[in-house]
Amino acid sequence: MTSIADPISGTELADAKDASAAVAAAPAITMPATSERELRLDLFRGLALWLIFIDHLPTNILTWFTIRNYGFSDATEIFIFISGYTAAFVYGRAMLQAGFVVATARILRRVWQIYVAHVFLFTIFLAEISYVATRFENPLYTEEMGIMDFLEQPDVTIVQALLLRFRPVNMDVLPLYIVLMLFLPLILWLMKWRTDVTLALSAALYVLTWHFDLYLSAYPNGVWAFNPFAWQLLFVFGAWCALGGARRMSRILASPITLWICIAYLFAAFLVTLSWYLPQLGHIVPRRIEQWMYPINKTDLDVLRFAHFLALAAITVRVLPKDWPGLRSPWLRPLILCGQHSLEIFCLGVFLAFAGHFILAEVSGGAGMHFLVSVTGIVIMCAMAWVISWYKHSADKGASRYRSTGGNADLAGGAV
Amino acid sequence: MKPGVWTVLSLTLLAGHLATVPARAGDPEQICDVPANLLSTESRLPKVGEAVRSGQPLNVLVVGSRSSTIPSYEASAYPAKLQAALKESLPSTPVNLSLEVQSARTAEDMAGGLLKLVEAKRPTLVIWQTGTVDAIRSTDPDDFRNALDAGIGALQQAGTDVVLVNLQYSPRTESMISGSPYLDNMRVSAQEHDVPLFDRFAIMHHWNDAGDFDLFSPAHGVELAKRVHACLGRALSKFVIDAAHLGPAQQN
Numbered sequence: 001m002t003s004i005a006d007p008i009s010g011t012e013l014a015d016a017k018d019a020s021a022a023v024a025a026a027p028a029i030t031m032p033a034t035s036e037r038e039l040r041l042d043l044f045r046g047l048a049l050w051l052i053f054i055d056h057l058p059t060n061i062l063t064w065f066t067i068r069n070y071g072f073s074d075a076t077e078i079f080i081f082i083s084g085y086t087a088a089f090v091y092g093r094a095m096l097q098a099g100f101v102v103a104t105a106r107i108l109r110r111v112w113q114i115y116v117a118h119v120f121l122f123t124i125f126l127a128e129i130s131y132v133a134t135r136f137e138n139p140l141y142t143e144e145m146g147i148m149d150f151l152e153q154p155d156v157t158i159v160q161a162l163l164l165r166f167r168p169v170n171m172d173v174l175p176l177y178i179v180l181m182l183f184l185p186l187i188l189w190l191m192k193w194r195t196d197v198t199l200a201l202s203a204a205l206y207v208l209t210w211h212f213d214l215y216l217s218a219y220p221n222g223v224w225a226f227n228p229f230a231w232q233l234l235f236v237f238g239a240w241c242a243l244g245g246a247r248r249m250s251r252i253l254a255s256p257i258t259l260w261i262c263i264a265y266l267f268a269a270f271l272v273t274l275s276w277y278l279p280q281l282g283h284i285v286p287r288r289i290e291q292w293m294y295p296i297n298k299t300d301l302d303v304l305r306f307a308h309f310l311a312l313a314a315i316t317v318r319v320l321p322k323d324w325p326g327l328r329s330p331w332l333r334p335l336i337l338c339g340q341h342s343l344e345i346f347c348l349g350v351f352l353a354f355a356g357h358f359i360l361a362e363v364s365g366g367a368g369m370h371f372l373v374s375v376t377g378i379v380i381m382c383a384m385a386w387v388i389s390w391y392k393h394s395a396d397k398g399a400s401r402y403r404s405t406g407g408n409a410d411l412a413g414g415a416v
Numbered sequence: 417m418k419p420g421v422w423t424v425l426s427l428t429l430l431a432g433h434l435a436t437v438p439a440r441a442g443d444p445e446q447i448c449d450v451p452a453n454l455l456s457t458e459s460r461l462p463k464v465g466e467a468v469r470s471g472q473p474l475n476v477l478v479v480g481s482r483s484s485t486i487p488s489y490e491a492s493a494y495p496a497k498l499q500a501a502l503k504e505s506l507p508s509t510p511v512n513l514s515l516e517v518q519s520a521r522t523a524e525d526m527a528g529g530l531l532k533l534v535e536a537k538r539p540t541l542v543i544w545q546t547g548t549v550d551a552i553r554s555t556d557p558d559d560f561r562n563a564l565d566a567g568i569g570a571l572q573q574a575g576t577d578v579v580l581v582n583l584q585y586s587p588r589t590e591s592m593i594s595g596s597p598y599l600d601n602m603r604v605s606a607q608e609h610d611v612p613l614f615d616r617f618a619i620m621h622h623w624n625d626a627g628d629f630d631l632f633s634p635a636h637g638v639e640l641a642k643r644v645h646a647c648l649g650r651a652l653s654k655f656v657i658d659a660a661h662l663g664p665a666q667q668n
Binding site: 056058059128129132136138139140141142143144145146147149168169170218220221222223225280290291294295299353354357360361367 | 453481482483486487489519520548549552553554555556557561584586587588589590591592593594597600601604607608621625631632633637638640641644645
């Protein structure tokens with residue numbers, strides 16, 4: 001039996017040849033040509049997980065190290081892109097080897113896992129909010145306590161949460177991911193037919209979303225914080241890169257013109273972001289550009305955000321070759337481990353953010369405590385990643401057999 | 417309450433405590449400085465300036481949701497404190513203030529009624545505090561934005577000056593209420609309509625960071641609320657006077 005990280009063996013479907021050839025040898029953002037893992041994906045997904053955790057905590061010193069303070073895009077973009085890339089890699093291979101039905105079944109199983117994880121997090125959120133609701137009576141914040149009103153009708157709220165329509169703060173990524181994964185069989189099936197056409201269709205849906213204002217409604221009102229109709233573009237783009245797009249873009253990526261455009265764009269984005277924090281710099285952004293640019297819409301994945309992510313990715317791919325020896329250094333090992341078990345670590349991160357809020361509220365809210373909570377959280381995430389990795393490799397005998405069937409997206413760097 | 421042990425962990429916090437503890441006993445004014453950049457605005461309040469310079473009374477209308485008051489201590493809430501501070505700074509100007517608290521109403525709910533309020537009260541300046549209810553209910557940010565635009569537009573059409581007041585900084589509920597889309601939209605809308613925005617969120621955040629107030633405190637008492645509102649009222653008064661470009665000459 002081949003490991004999922006092995007190249008596909010046996011005969012390939014004729015119409016999939018394009019995609020699988022790309023899988024075998026893609027130099028730019030690359031697919032591993034052999035059984036070697038693409039550690040850069042793990043590295044950056046691990047980084048995204050750390051940043052998401054830090055961004056979910058109240059603002060503190062570490063927040064200043066997260067990329068959202070230096071440009072338009074943030075860790076969510078990295079996360080969704082890499083998830084698309086790895087999901088296409090894992091399940092695309094499954095689709096070639098075992099066919100559409102089996103691959104779909106595996107994807108649905110993964111969707112179920114993510115759904116259960118989401119419900120688990122919701123339970124923790126309920127516990128936290130109920131506790132705060134009964135203990136907290138600061139007259140300064142009587143209005144804010146209105147957030148507890150939903151506890152008065154749990155019959156509606158909990159059902160809406162199970163339907164993914166009621167999502168508390170910081171719980172928006174998994175529902176987005178569930179929807180994207182649900183459509184992965186369709187995406188892969190289309191990609192097997194014509195990779196570029198699929199990407200074009202995805203871009204068309206993105207444009208239609210902006211044009212006709214498509215959205216999914218949420219409960220009690222409002223919309224999904226991450227609009228799946230828009231964010232699918234990043235996911236499909238990741239899948240497209242995994243299935244040969246990256247290889248075909250390699251010439252563009254290697255060109256110095258691309259590099260300079262990216263640098264210029266990132267610098268401009270940096271200046272604009274700077275003007276948010278230092279109002280004295282407000283004048284560096286011309287008013288006309290300001291009016292055209294704002295608001296930079298995260299819900300619908302603003303083009304400026306998407307472009308910012310592309311520029312970051314292009315530069316990263318260039319300065320960080322996939323055979324960079326640093327990827328094997330023990331210093332980056334914790335990040336890579338976190339990236340390799342992303343669903344578990346993501347959930348743990350959301351939980352730790354809840355717990356961190358709780359500690360800051362109940363024990364101390366000082367800057368030192370903030371820092372301590374952030375660092376402890378990251379250490380716990382790394383330790384957990386290490387334990388999971390150890391468990392999968394050494395303790396859980398079934399895991400190695402299970403892994404070899406190609407169903408576990410985490411180990412190939414799949415899924416959230 | 418927090419055990420002192422934890423606070424000692426942080427040197428910053430310790431420094432903050434040393435600086436603020438003596439002041440707490442005395443004049444509350446000393447404990448809540450606001451950095452100049454949080455009170456600076458490029459937008460102006462011409463009607464307020466005109467009224468004060470020509471010796472007319474200054475009629476202020478505060479429209480807000482529940483965070484514009486302290487339940488059963490209205491006289492200690494920021495609107496009353498604002499009035500007191502304005503009177504103090506503008507001794508020769510009669511300052512009238514009316515407060516319209518509309519609990520649990522979103523910006524959209526409020527925007528529709530603003531014109532009627534203005535017709536009834538004829539204010540020089542409307543201080544519109546909003547955003548919290550929208551954030552709690554996670555209103556569609558676009559709808560929120562449209563409501564802001566409509567409300568500000570109506571007020572400007574009616575010939576009053578407008579100041580927007582955004583959300584409170586509430587660290588306890590930060591993990592449950594996502595304020596940022598509403599804060600962003602208020603900033604953008606204020607900029608577009610050339611209306612001063614009193615950044616209550618950033619100011620309270622600053623006080624919390626600087627150690628002036630412990631906004632994480634689960635204290636049940638009303639004292640913290642009173643002190644915060646007193647400081648907000650004073651800061652808002654300074655903000656209004658600066659935005660109206662009233663120099664020391666008018667203030668005498």
